[in-house]
Amino acid sequence: MTVTRPRILVVGAGFAGVGCVRRLERKLSTDEAEITLVTPSSYQLYLPLLPQVASGVLTPQSIALSLRRSRKYRTRIIPGGAIGVDLAAKVCVIRTITDEIVNEPYDYIVLAPGSITRTFDIPGLTDHAYGMKTLAEAAYIRDHVISQLDLADASDDPDERAARLQFVVVGGGYAGTETAACLQQLTHNAAKRYPRLDPRLIRWHLIDIAPKLMPELGDKLGRDAQEILRRRGIDISLGVSIAKAGPDEVTFTDGRVIPTHTLIWTAGVVASPLIGTLGAETVRGRLAVTAEMCLPRRDGVFALGDAAAVPDRAKDEEGAICPPTAQHAMRQAKRVADNVIANLRGQSMRPYEHKDLGLVVDLGGRDAVSKPLGVELKGLPALVVARGYHWSALRTNVAKTRVFTNWMLNAVAGDDFVRTGFQARRPTKLKDFEFSDAYLTPEQLRERVEGTGGKAQ
Numbered sequence: 536m537t538v539t540r541p542r543i544l545v546v547g548a549g550f551a552g553v554g555c556v557r558r559l560e561r562k563l564s565t566d567e568a569e570i571t572l573v574t575p576s577s578y579q580l581y582l583p584l585l586p587q588v589a590s591g592v593l594t595p596q597s598i599a600l601s602l603r604r605s606r607k608y609r610t611r612i613i614p615g616g617a618i619g620v621d622l623a624a625k626v627c628v629i630r631t632i633t634d635e636i637v638n639e640p641y642d643y644i645v646l647a648p649g650s651i652t653r654t655f656d657i658p659g660l661t662d663h664a665y666g667m668k669t670l671a672e673a674a675y676i677r678d679h680v681i682s683q684l685d686l687a688d689a690s691d692d693p694d695e696r697a698a699r700l701q702f703v704v705v706g707g708g709y710a711g712t713e714t715a716a717c718l719q720q721l722t723h724n725a726a727k728r729y730p731r732l733d734p735r736l737i738r739w740h741l742i743d744i745a746p747k748l749m750p751e752l753g754d755k756l757g758r759d760a761q762e763i764l765r766r767r768g769i770d771i772s773l774g775v776s777i778a779k780a781g782p783d784e785v786t787f788t789d790g791r792v793i794p795t796h797t798l799i800w801t802a803g804v805v806a807s808p809l810i811g812t813l814g815a816e817t818v819r820g821r822l823a824v825t826a827e828m829c830l831p832r833r834d835g836v837f838a839l840g841d842a843a844a845v846p847d848r849a850k851d852e853e854g855a856i857c858p859p860t861a862q863h864a865m866r867q868a869k870r871v872a873d874n875v876i877a878n879l880r881g882q883s884m885r886p887y888e889h890k891d892l893g894l895v896v897d898l899g900g901r902d903a904v905s906k907p908l909g910v911e912l913k914g915l916p917a918l919v920v921a922r923g924y925h926w927s928a929l930r931t932n933v934a935k936t937r938v939f940t941n942w943m944l945n946a947v948a949g950d951d952f953v954r955t956g957f958q959a960r961r962p963t964k965l966k967d968f969e970f971s972d973a974y975l976t977p978e979q980l981r982e983r984v985e986g987t988g989g990k991a992q
């Protein structure tokens with residue numbers, strides 16, 4: 536007689552998904568449950584260090600953490616993306632990396648597909664902007680920025696030179712600010728290898744519709760960050776967004792037209808489109824869950840990280856939800872795994888609560904601002920805290936070693952500004968990197984699950 540074990544399906548291998556899987560592997564015996572993970576890539580991406588990959592301080596591999604390097608590793612990994620979940624039938628529909636569509640039935644599902652770049656209905660935006668959300672985008676943007684220097688250097692047309700050497704970053708949150716700061720550092724350092732180029736022509740614009748950069752830093756530290764960036768020559772425009780984007784110019788909402796071939800869009804995130812296929816209640820696009828991170832009135836459905844609206848019990852405000860940060864996702868992962876196990880063993884679940892530890896912002900070179908536990912820091916102490924925090928948060932010792940040696944090597948030898956040419960002739964804009972149109976509509980999902988009787992295929 537074969538005894539079937541409960542099937543736990545985890546969707547997404549980010550901070551939330553991998554943290555949950557690792558804890559399940561540690562705390563559950565093999566005959567208690569079968570653990571499956573659905574993920575399009577074979578690594579967990581340490582997103583906060585992505586701007587340092589774009590600027591060449593770190594190699595892409597150093598922040599791509601192996602899913603299989605763990606002493607207790609035993610999870611079955613399905614290489615693909617979930618494109619729909621039928622909660623009633625308890626079936627997740629997956630598109631594998633070879634484009635096959637398969638049904639994966641489950642008893643417990645943990646939804647951790649994270650978020651995608653939030654865009655607006657701005658003419659030309661999705662066709663002409665780059666995001667900063669995937670490893671491929673970071674590597675691509677680095678190549679693109681270096682190619683702009685190469686093309687400007689080769690050109691004798693002053694207009695083309697000026698356009699190639701202007702760069703626009705939209706989004707004054709930490710992701711956008713770090714991206715602008717780190718890439719400006721790249722072009723600044725590269726300028727000495729391009730003696731034909733006038734470095735004064737290289738201009739970075741950082742714009743945001745909000746009145747402040749990184750409001751989480753508070754007034755004083757926010758002003759300090761702005762001052763550091765302005766001193767480095769980054770042109771900051773607040774209360775401004777994009778009116779339209781084209782292949783060789785961007786129009787700001789204040790009427791300015793900037794000739795450029797580089798528009799980087801980092802103006803916030805929205806939950807993965809997978810959440811929309813569930814037909815469940817959402818809060819600002821994120822799946823509404825209880826403080827235990829499960830779906831009310833649905834047995835065995837859990838969600839966390841950027842994709843879920845987890846109540847923020849550490850805040851006094853009514854209806855407050857946890858911000859979409861790695862800090863929360865990593866901690867929610869442990870609690871969600873414990874709650875899945877409690878559910879499985881018929882024990883009671885516990886709510887998630889975590890008080891924010893603050894923010895660290897690496898601005899490239901020796902510049903940084905940090906606010907650990909409310910203490911405001913800038914310069915070298917802030918840099919030490921920022922790098923120390925990220926370093927200790929890297930999950931594996933081998934990733935820690937790679938990142939540390941990359942930092943050391945970069946400090947000693949600098950960058951060679953090599954353009955690798957990967958994907959150089961492929962369409963590679965925001966919409967191509969994030970596969971946001973891969974999901975099923977509720978009708979397609981119903982047809983698919985009913986047509987196959989919900990069975991695994």
Ligand SMILES: Cc1cc2nc3c(=O)[nH]c(=O)nc-3n(C[C@H](O)[C@H](O)[C@H](O)COP(=O)(O)OP(=O)(O)OC[C@H]3O[C@@H](n4cnc5c(N)ncnc54)[C@H](O)[C@@H]3O)c2cc1C
Pocket residue numbers: 546547548549550551552573574575576579580582583584585586615616617618647648649650667668709710711807809839840841842859860861862863864895
């Ligand atoms: C540039 C940048 C800098 C940041 N800096 C910081 C910082 O300094 N501090 C901080 O706390 N936070 C920071 N964040 C935010 C932080 O990275 C996110 O909040 C965190 O990654 C959320 O974790 P997650 O597991 O929910 O999602 P993710 O880490 O994004 O993981 C989601 C995973 O799900 C996979 N996936 C997506 N769709 C599907 C699908 N349909 N099926 C299967 N798998 C799927 C993805 O490939 C990915 O592996 C930064 C983000 C960016 C972009």
